[in-house]
Amino acid sequence: MRKDRSVAALAFSAVMLGACPFARAADVTPERLKNPEPRNWLTHHGDWNSHRYSPLTTINRGNAGKLKMAFAVAIGGSAGNENLTATPLVDDGFLFVTDAWGVLYKIDARSGVAGPIVWKMDPGQQ
Numbered sequence: 001m002r003k004d005r006s007v008a009a010l011a012f013s014a015v016m017l018g019a020c021p022f023a024r025a026a027d028v029t030p031e032r033l034k035n036p037e038p039r040n041w042l043t044h045h046g047d048w049n050s051h052r053y054s055p056l057t058t059i060n061r062g063n064a065g066k067l068k069m070a071f072a073v074a075i076g077g078s079a080g081n082e083n084l085t086a087t088p089l090v091d092d093g094f095l096f097v098t099d100a101w102g103v104l105y106k107i108d109a110r111s112g113v114a115g116p117i118v119w120k121m122d123p124g125q126q
Helices: 002-018 030-034
Strands: 089-091 094-098 104-108 117-121
Touching: none
Parallel strands: none
Antiparallel strands: 089 094, 094 104, 104 117
């Protein structure tokens, strides 16, 4: 069940990204964190006020029911409890997510049809 939610969270992020144009990556500064661009999700709840709300309008009540999975990315290893445990961060088309073991993944979701893992960092907490 948790693995399904992990895939669903990544898939939802991919769908959201597919509707957004991307610009060249910028440094993450306090100003960007305070006023994030609409296409990016730079903090845990979207902004420092924890609004958990996207200002994007491409997906709305009229078309939300037509959303479908754009792609899925397998993260983690072979243990049954490995899943997405945090809100994915998004910066200019790249997803940053951690699995249950604390491994950090950078996923290139800019194409909207695939999500190759660009790199991963394993802190060795197993």
